[in-house]
Amino acid sequence: MASIAAARYGKDNVRVYKVERDEKTGVQTVTEMTVTVLLEGAIDVSYTKADNSVVVATDSIKNTVYIKAKENPVTPPELFASILGTHFIETYPHITTANVKVVTHRWTRMTIDGKPHPHSFYRDGNETRNVEAKITKGKGIDIRSGIVGLLVLKSTGSQFHGFVRDSYTTLPEVWDRILSTDVDCGWSWKRFAGMNAVRAAIPKFDNAWIDARTITMKTFAEENSPSVQNTMYKMCGSILEAVPEVENVDYSLPNKHYFEIDLSWHEGLKNTGKNAEVYAPQSGPNGLIQLTVARSQKSSKL
Numbered sequence: 349m350a351s352i353a354a355a356r357y358g359k360d361n362v363r364v365y366k367v368e369r370d371e372k373t374g375v376q377t378v379t380e381m382t383v384t385v386l387l388e389g390a391i392d393v394s395y396t397k398a399d400n401s402v403v404v405a406t407d408s409i410k411n412t413v414y415i416k417a418k419e420n421p422v423t424p425p426e427l428f429a430s431i432l433g434t435h436f437i438e439t440y441p442h443i444t445t446a447n448v449k450v451v452t453h454r455w456t457r458m459t460i461d462g463k464p465h466p467h468s469f470y471r472d473g474n475e476t477r478n479v480e481a482k483i484t485k486g487k488g489i490d491i492r493s494g495i496v497g498l499l500v501l502k503s504t505g506s507q508f509h510g511f512v513r514d515s516y517t518t519l520p521e522v523w524d525r526i527l528s529t530d531v532d533c534g535w536s537w538k539r540f541a542g543m544n545a546v547r548a549a550i551p552k553f554d555n556a557w558i559d560a561r562t563i564t565m566k567t568f569a570e571e572n573s574p575s576v577q578n579t580m581y582k583m584c585g586s587i588l589e590a591v592p593e594v595e596n597v598d599y600s601l602p603n604k605h606y607f608e609i610d611l612s613w614h615e616g617l618k619n620t621g622k623n624a625e626v627y628a629p630q631s632g633p634n635g636l637i638q639l640t641v642a643r644s645q646k647s648s649k650l
């Protein structure tokens with residue numbers, strides 16, 4: 349006999365834009381998000397017995413996203429994701445978990461003639477601020493916040509040597525190389541008991557995002573990196589130190605390679621080693637280095 353091992357359903361790619369108008373100053377602030385809501389609970393019969401009486405239509409889930417965005421603040425995204433998820437577990441007795449993902453896109457205010465423009469914005473990169481919240485009846489709210497798509501490059505200040513050399517190795521050791529990656533970073537908060545605990549933490553969410561972004565870029569820029577592995581480990585440690593409410597930090601970093609091009613065949617042009625100036629950016633294959641660092645548990649031994 350087959351039985352359901354796991355089931356969830358909902359709406360993906362719900363695109364929402366919200367404007368906030370300050371009537372006194374005329375300044376408007378905008379937020380654009382892509383939202384996913386996936387529900388779990390006593391829904392097995394919808395799959396096994398075609399019993400739709402347990403199904404909150406995904407169309408209604410989409411409508412709920414719009415209505416909750418109208419009724420509530422949509423920032424910080426950790427708050428909005430928690431409000432939205434809590435609505436589903438409190439409204440429908442048979443829904444036990446709501447998985448909510450909020451991807452916030454960048455709309456950065458324009459500066460015109462040296463002044464912030466009241467209602468014009470531009471997209472300064474594909475970086476997004478991502479929040480995944482799991483809201484579970486009787487348990488609380490688990491939140492992972494993150495940065496995705498922050499593309500960075502340094503033209504020196506990175507090395508890679510001392511790695512395994514055997515009959516499979518062709519890569520030369522280097523003491524100076526280009527380092528580039530597309531940052532995917534996350535930080536998971538200690539479980540919140542419920543909405544009151546999330547509301548009490550509101551200012552911490554933006555501060556943690558600023559800290560994680562600053563630490564990522566400052567470490568990347570300032571450190572003479574011995575490897576992606578070691579650099580990301582340092583970033584994790586600094587974020588754990590900066591945000592005490594965070595339980596663990598994770599990174600997933602592609603190593604976006606830039607290859608030297610030997611041009612000596614053309615009139616003896618010197619373009620390797622110290623003379624390298626023109627490189628070939630690679631789209632793949634690329635290294636992919638991942639890490640999760642948890643806060644050390646205090647030793648139980650005295």
Ligand SMILES: O=c1[nH]c(=O)c2[nH]c(=O)[nH]c2[nH]1
Pocket residue numbers: 508519574575576577603635
């Ligand atoms: O920082 C690096 N880590 C690796 O594991 C690796 N492997 C590789 O070929 N280049 C690099 N660079």
